Each structure stands twice: as C-alpha cells, then as structure tokens.
Amino acid sequence: MHQRADFITLATADLDAARAFYAAGLGWSPLLDVPGEILFFQVGHGLVLGLFEASAFDADLGGPGSPPAVSGVTLSQNAASAAEVDVTVERMHAAGGVVVKPPQNAAFGGYHAHVADPNGVVWEIAFNPGWSVEADGTVRLQPVE
Amino acid sequence: MHQRADFITLATADLDAARAFYAAGLGWSPLLDVPGEILFFQVGHGLVLGLFEASAFDADLGGPGSPPAVSGVTLSQNAASAAEVDVTVERMHAAGGVVVKPPQNAAFGGYHAHVADPNGVVWEIAFNPGWSVEADGTVRLQPVE
Numbered sequence: 001m002h003q004r005a006d007f008i009t010l011a012t013a014d015l016d017a018a019r020a021f022y023a024a025g026l027g028w029s030p031l032l033d034v035p036g037e038i039l040f041f042q043v044g045h046g047l048v049l050g051l052f053e054a055s056a057f058d059a060d061l062g063g064p065g066s067p068p069a070v071s072g073v074t075l076s077q078n079a080a081s082a083a084e085v086d087v088t089v090e091r092m093h094a095a096g097g098v099v100v101k102p103p104q105n106a107a108f109g110g111y112h113a114h115v116a117d118p119n120g121v122v123w124e125i126a127f128n129p130g131w132s133v134e135a136d137g138t139v140r141l142q143p144v145e
Numbered sequence: 146m147h148q149r150a151d152f153i154t155l156a157t158a159d160l161d162a163a164r165a166f167y168a169a170g171l172g173w174s175p176l177l178d179v180p181g182e183i184l185f186f187q188v189g190h191g192l193v194l195g196l197f198e199a200s201a202f203d204a205d206l207g208g209p210g211s212p213p214a215v216s217g218v219t220l221s222q223n224a225a226s227a228a229e230v231d232v233t234v235e236r237m238h239a240a241g242g243v244v245v246k247p248p249q250n251a252a253f254g255g256y257h258a259h260v261a262d263p264n265g266v267v268w269e270i271a272f273n274p275g276w277s278v279e280a281d282g283t284v285r286l287q288p289v290e
Contacts, residue, residue, distance in 0.1 A: 045282030137190030
C-alpha cells in the first residue's frame with residue numbers, strides 16, 4: 001500500500017450549508033458539485049476533500065442506516081503567523097463557523113484555534129514554527145517538546 | 146482561509162496497533178513518532194496524517210472526556226487498476242486490516258473496496274478512471290454519472 005492519501009471524504013448532513021460555508025463564505029472553488037450527493041474541493045497538491053451526503057456515505061459503506069456524523073478527526077491548515085491564525089478564525093466565524101477553541105498558545109509550541117464548520121467538521125488553524133514544507137513537498141516536523 | 150489542508154488528525158485509541166499496521170505491516174515510514182502521544186506519517190505532497198492518542202485528542206479539543214472514535218470519514222487511495230485494488234486490499238488484510246467492503250464495481254464507474262485499520266479508520270482503495278492528477282498537482286475529476 002502506497003504511503004499516500006488522495007481523498008478525504010466526510011459524511012455531511014447538510015450539503016447546502018457546507019457549500020454556503022466553503023464556497024460563498026470562504027471563497028473556495030468547487031472541483032465538482034453534484035447537488036444532493038457530493039461536493040468536492042481540491043485542498044492540496046493532488047488532494048481532494050469530498051463532502052458526501054451523509055446517508056449516501058453510510059450506504060456506500062454498507063452501514064446500519066443511521067447517517068454518521070464526523071467525529072474523531074480534525075483537518076488542519078497551517079498559517080504563516082499567529083496573526084494569520086487570528087484573521088483566518090475571524091473569517092471562518094464570519095462565514096458561519098463555530099469557534100470551538102479560541103486562538104491561544106498550543107501545547108506543541110505554536111499558536112492555534114479550532115473552528116467547526118456547519119456540519120461539525122473541526123478545522124485546526126495553527127501557526128507551527130516547527131513545521132515546514134520543502135519545494136518537493138517533503139514535510140519537516142520538529143519533535144514535540 | 147486558504148483552500149488547503151496540511152494535516153489530517155485522527156483520534157486513535159491504540160497507537161501501538163496503528164504503528165504495527167502502518168509501519169510494520171504496510172512498510173510506511175513515520176515522519177515523527179512520539180510513543181503514547183502521536184504518530185505522524187507523510188501521506189502526500191506537504192500532507193501529514195497524524196494519529197493522536199484519543200484521550201489527548203479529546204483534551205486538545207476541550208471535549209467532554211470520553212475519548213472519541215473516528216466516524217463519518219474515509220481516507221482514499223487511488224490505484225492504477227482494478228488489479229492493484231485487489232493486491233492492496235490483500236496487503237492491508239494481511240497487515241491486520243478488516244475488509245468492510247470487498248473489492249467490487251463502484252457507483253462512480255470504477256472499482257473499489259473499503260478496509261478498516263485496527264482503530265476503525267476506514268480507507269477506500271479505488272480504481273477511478275475519471276480521476277487524474279496533473280504534474281502541478283491539479284486534480285481532474287469527471288462528473289459522477
């Protein structure tokens with residue numbers, strides 16, 4: 001198995017709310033939008049975030065029929081500074097996001113916040129001075145103190 | 146907010162089982178391994194998968210104290226052919242993964258399977274003839290039929 005993820009797919013109870021948040025609110029461009037079924041955004045080099053209507057998500061996995069909610073996962077975006085964390089969190093809040101953890105110093109030595117989208121998907125917005133990405137995509141992480 | 150995800154972080158009840166599956170079982174190289182706390186793998190260009198000990202994950206989000214499990218999310222890896230889907234699923238099964246959906250034709254026109262890791266994280270392994278990635282990382286997706 002290759003060491004690679006190509007899609008992150010999230011069960012999404014309210015696709016219209018997701019579209020309003022990411023596209024209208026944050027200005028993201030959908031890669032593909034199939035109303036009532038799935039909404040795709042490119043969120044990295046070769047990386048797609050899929051917001052999949054929750055009951056269809058459940059059916060695809062052969063689930064028990066109770067549409068799942070997303071839990072136990074955060075998606076993170078790293079900012080260039082603590083100030084950019086603050087600005088990003090304000091933008092997400094203005095777009096309808098719920099601030100779960102206000103911007104503050106983080107245990108890993110940086111500064112971060114958590115914001116939930118309208119479907120409860122939690123994003124961490126972080127300034128992490130120990131993280132960097134080289135031109136070829138290689139990530140460098142300093143050990144956690 | 147930039148249209149980008151840098152980390153995927155998953156609440157992980159059994160870090161040792163995760164390490165055994167991804168590193169020993171599948172041959173992945175950890176980017177950083179902090180036993181008892183967090184295990185990082187690079188899974189794309191600038192993209193990190195973090196397996197975060199579940200109670201620490203919960204505490205980081207200021208949760209209610211019941212360690213969360215991952216639900217409502219799948220991570221996908223696209224294979225070059227249906228045969229590569231079969232081989233990958235066999236490899237994951239041999240490493241201790243649980244086959245949730247055996248390889249089969251998919252609603253999107255390709256061929257796929259779902260396999261859960263030892264902590265219940267579901268991976269979709271898919272051959273999707275409508276998906277491609279250009280050299281600059283741009284993803285092309287054909288509309289869902």
